[in-house]
Amino acid sequence: MRVAAMMAAVLAATVLAVPAGRAAERGADPLGSPRWEDMARSLLSGEAYVFDARVKVEAPDLAENPMLVPVTVDATALPDVKEVLVFADFNPILEILRFHPEATSAYLGFRVKLQQSSPLRAAARTADGVWHVGGTLVNTAGGGCTAPSVGSTSTEWQRRLNEVTARAWSEGPMSGRVRLRIIHPMDTGLIAGIPAFHLEALTLRDEAGTPLMRLEISQPVSENPVFTLYRGKRDGALQAAGRDNNGNTFDVRIAP
Amino acid sequence: MKRLILALLACVSLAARADDFDYRLVPQAVAPDVYVFVGKTEDFDTRNGGNIVNTGFIVAPQGVVVVDTGPSLRYGRQMREAIARVTDKPVLLAINTHHHPDHFLGNQAFSDVPLGSLAEVQRGIASEGNAFAENLFRMSGDWMSGTEVVVPTRTLQAGPLEVGGRRLRVLALDGHTGADLALFDEGSGVLFAGDLVFNDRAPTTPHARVARWLASLDTLDAMLAGGGVKVLVPGHGAVSGNAAPIRRTRDWLEWLSGSLRQAAAEGLDMNEVLARPLPERYKALPVAPAEYRRSVGHLLPGIEAEALGAGHVH
Numbered sequence: 001m002r003v004a005a006m007m008a009a010v011l012a013a014t015v016l017a018v019p020a021g022r023a024a025e026r027g028a029d030p031l032g033s034p035r036w037e038d039m040a041r042s043l044l045s046g047e048a049y050v051f052d053a054r055v056k057v058e059a060p061d062l063a064e065n066p067m068l069v070p071v072t073v074d075a076t077a078l079p080d081v082k083e084v085l086v087f088a089d090f091n092p093i094l095e096i097l098r099f100h101p102e103a104t105s106a107y108l109g110f111r112v113k114l115q116q117s118s119p120l121r122a123a124a125r126t127a128d129g130v131w132h133v134g135g136t137l138v139n140t141a142g143g144g145c146t147a148p149s150v151g152s153t154s155t156e157w158q159r160r161l162n163e164v165t166a167r168a169w170s171e172g173p174m175s176g177r178v179r180l181r182i183i184h185p186m187d188t189g190l191i192a193g194i195p196a197f198h199l200e201a202l203t204l205r206d207e208a209g210t211p212l213m214r215l216e217i218s219q220p221v222s223e224n225p226v227f228t229l230y231r232g233k234r235d236g237a238l239q240a241a242g243r244d245n246n247g248n249t250f251d252v253r254i255a256p
Numbered sequence: 257m258k259r260l261i262l263a264l265l266a267c268v269s270l271a272a273r274a275d276d277f278d279y280r281l282v283p284q285a286v287a288p289d290v291y292v293f294v295g296k297t298e299d300f301d302t303r304n305g306g307n308i309v310n311t312g313f314i315v316a317p318q319g320v321v322v323v324d325t326g327p328s329l330r331y332g333r334q335m336r337e338a339i340a341r342v343t344d345k346p347v348l349l350a351i352n353t354h355h356h357p358d359h360f361l362g363n364q365a366f367s368d369v370p371l372g373s374l375a376e377v378q379r380g381i382a383s384e385g386n387a388f389a390e391n392l393f394r395m396s397g398d399w400m401s402g403t404e405v406v407v408p409t410r411t412l413q414a415g416p417l418e419v420g421g422r423r424l425r426v427l428a429l430d431g432h433t434g435a436d437l438a439l440f441d442e443g444s445g446v447l448f449a450g451d452l453v454f455n456d457r458a459p460t461t462p463h464a465r466v467a468r469w470l471a472s473l474d475t476l477d478a479m480l481a482g483g484g485v486k487v488l489v490p491g492h493g494a495v496s497g498n499a500a501p502i503r504r505t506r507d508w509l510e511w512l513s514g515s516l517r518q519a520a521a522e523g524l525d526m527n528e529v530l531a532r533p534l535p536e537r538y539k540a541l542p543v544a545p546a547e548y549r550r551s552v553g554h555l556l557p558g559i560e561a562e563a564l565g566a567g568h569v570h
Contacts, residue, residue, distance in 0.1 A: 058527050065553045070526035109525040141394060167523065167567035174523040181564045226560065228525040255568035 026050050031119040031135055035089040043087055043094060044123060048130045054078050055134030057086075057122045063114065066144030068222050071096075072109045075124035078132055081106035083125045088138075090118035092145055092190060093219050100214040103206075108213075109228030113144035113188070113220050149185040149194075149223045157185055162242070162250040170235045170256060178204070180240060180254070181226045188219040199225065202242035206234055277399055279307045279331055281338045286487045286495050287444035289315040291342060293326075293335060297457035297493050297542040300327070300358075305399030306392055307331065309358040310491055312448060313339050314441055316420030319348035323439055323448045323489075325362030327392060329403040332362025348420045352408050353450030353491070354433045355380030356460075357388035363406035371408035374428055376435030381407045412437065429476075431469025432459075432491075438476065445486030449476055455493030455501035458538070458547035459508055461554045466513045473506050511535065512548070516556050520563035526556055 029036040030051055040049060054077035063069040075081050084106055086096045096112050106124060114120075121135035166180035182199060189196025202215040212231050231238070241251040283291035292312040300306050306327030314321045320339060325332045339347065350366040352359055352373040360381055363371055373381075385405035393400045414428035427438040432451045439448040451460070452472050479485050480499040488496045490505075519529045529552050538544045 060527075060530060060549070064550045068553055068557070070530065072525060072527045109527065111526065141391070164569050165561065165564040165567060166569050167564055169523050172522075177523050179523055179525070179564060181561060224557070224561070226525075226557075226564075228523075253570045255570065 031121075031137055033089045033119045035119075039087065039089055039094070039121070043085060044131050044133075049123065049133055050130060052078070052124075052132035052134060055084075055122050055124050055132050057120055057134050057136045059120050059136055059138050061137070061139060063138050063140040066114045066140040068111050069114050069120075069138060069140065069144070070109070070111050071120060072228075073107065073122040075106035075122065075132070075134070078106065078124055078126055080127040081124045082127055084108070085123045085125075085131075086112075086121070087123075088112070088114060088118040088120050088220065091115050091220055093188060095218045096220045097218055098216040102211045102213060103231070104204075104213045105230040105232065107230050108215075110225060111222035113186075113222055114138060114140050115145040116140070145188045145190050145220060149187055157183055162244070162248055164240055164250060164252045164254075166238075166240065166252075166254040168231070168235075168238060168254060168256055176230045176232050176234075177228065178231050178238060178254070179226065179228045181224060182242070182250075183224050184244060186219065186221055186223045186225065190219075197244065197246060199242060199244045202227075202240065204229075204231075205239040205241070206231070207236045207239070209239070212238070277305065277330055277401075279305060279326075279334050281307075281331075281334050283313075283338055283342055284495065286312075286489065287441075287446050290441060290444045290446045290487070291315075291339075292489050292495055293338070294494065295358075295492065299543050299546060300392060300395040302395075302397040302399070304396075305330070306358055306361075306396040308492065310489060310493070310495075311335060311359075311362075312489060313342075313347075314422060314424070314444075314446075315343045315345060316348070316422030318420035319346045321419050321422065321424065322347055322350040322366060324353055324359040324450070324491075325350055325366055327358040327361050327396065328400050329362065329364045330399060330401070332365025335362060336365050345420075349410070350408075351412065351437065351439060352377055352381070353437045353439070353448065354435060355384065356433065356451065356462075357385070357392050359450070359491070360385070360408070361389060361392065361400075361403050361405070363408065364402075364404055367406050370410045371406065372410035372412045373408040374413075374435040374437050375411045376430075377433075377437070378407055378409070378411065380434065381405060427475065429472035431465050431467070431472045432461075433463040434465075436472065440479070440485070445484055446489060447476070447479065447485045447487065448489045449491065449502075451491035452476060452505070453488065453490040453501050454505050454508075455490040455496055456504070457493045457542045458544040459505055460547060461512075461551045464509075464551075464554065466509050466555070469509055470506060473502050473509075477502050508538070508541075511538075512551055513555065513559070516552070516559045517563070520556065520560045526552065529556055 056074040058072040117139045123131040123133045160183045163183045169177045187197040198219045199217045204212045238254040243249040295309045311324040355377045417424045423442040425440040429436045
């Protein structure tokens with residue numbers, strides 16, 4: 001374990017020795033996407049990055065339902081992750097979400113809408129400012145961003161908008177895990193006559209009000225988002241507060 | 257080298273077989289005057305052209321009743337030709353058991369005769385039919401050429417149905433979809449169960465409500481226990497002389513929903529649920545891994561919403 005940590009440190013140091021912007025030392029995009037240079041420029045703002053297998057993105061190779069592609073981002077093998085940006089090269093809206101694991105693991109499970117087959121990536125920014133990029137390819141029939149939400153065809157969500165259900169596990173194999181679901185149509189704005197309407201911020205705090213994780217959420221996150229994260233060896237209640245792009249807010253207490 | 261050439265030749269000849277777009281439909285007589293076209297227990301692809309479904313027909317004294325029309329215009333036409341080789345009586349009614357595409361996309365070939373279904377099936381075909389058809393064009397390719405959605409217009413209701421001098425009984429059930437018709441032929445004792453029953457093929461669940469489906473299986477099971485049913489025609493898989501396919505469909509559905517409920521209660525996320533191995537008894541079941549993956553997508557969100565709803569949020 002210590003050897004692994006030392007190796008990781010050495011690797012990280014090697015990475016730092018590479019001047020930002022020199023593509024040859026970083027290696028080619030492991031996913032071979034023709035869009036990668038654009039991604040680096042626009043989403044990573046041209047900042048230093050390295051492809052890094054320690055940032056794991058898990059999703060099905062073949063996603064049956066483009067409206068609901070399960071994604072698990074695990075950057076816990078990296079030290080001191082400040083921020084994780086998740087995006088899809090070929091989605092009409094590139095950014096999916098961004099999370100700041102302030103006092104949680106750098107781990108997040110959720111679902112995403114994909115418009116077509118695409119690399120699905122996570123870039124984890126460590127304390128030294130370098131983005132560590134991992135990803136996987138997802139094949140799908142597509143259309144996930146331009147199909148209406150189920151919510152847009154019923155009125156149930158209007159009554160239950162921003163309703164949160166959640167559970168926290170404090171023992172057993174899932175000890176430390178928190179899962180929450182928020183009712184929201186997450187309309188992308190890409191369908192004529194249905195404006196963008198989506199959650200944009202969610203913060204989880206512990207009982208004392210200390211922030212655990214902050215999320216910035218964009219349109220491609222699936223309808224009625226479900227998030228899975230780890231708060232580690234803390235128990236007690238949680239506070240979940242958020243708002244959507246129309247200014248609707250919520251602030252709930254999740255009892256243990 | 258010789259072996260390679262042989263292998264290549266084999267590929268070419270297989271491709272040639274597929275290119276003639278002939279489903280090679282051969283009616284299987286399951287009772288006097290009752291025939292079934294048994295499809296493959298596969299998923300849609302460009303080799304089978306969507307012939308993965310069972311359709312059938314009953315020759316009544318004055319004409320023919322068709323049960324489901326298959327996955328494409330070509331299938332519907334070839335089915336009608338195959339029926340004409342058995343009888344020269346006219347088709348009097350074509351029934352769609354439910355609104356899934358492999359059961360109604362052959363309707364065009366029967367557009368000159370009454371097309372019947374439960375009311376809910378008409379609504380389903382009208383609203384979702386085009387999206388289904390697009391999906392089959394993608395999966396089955398040119399086999400689908402010229403196929404367009406035709407919505408049945410004659411509404412069938414539960415109860416006795418006399419067509420062409422033959423006494424039938426319509427069962428209006430649900431659970432596989434929002435409306436699943438089963439058809440019982442009183443004279444022969446043949447029960448067309450539609451997709452409420454799968455035989456040696458993993459069930460599909462895009463519109464499933466499992467509790468309702470299980471209740472419908474109870475109804476069918478009771479019919480078989482009553483002794484009147486001599487032949488059970490499942491929507492997919494071999495025709496059966498007993499209730500075993502009902503039991504196996506129930507077994508899969510109970511395992512599936514129980515396993516997803518347990519996973520949701522334990523707090524597993526979708527990727528973790530997808531990674532769970534299938535039980536040993538389903539290792540040899542055709543398309544089980546693919547249907548399990550799809551069913552997780554269809555059923556887990558609702559089950560998980562219930563499980564999270566049991567938490568304490570104020």
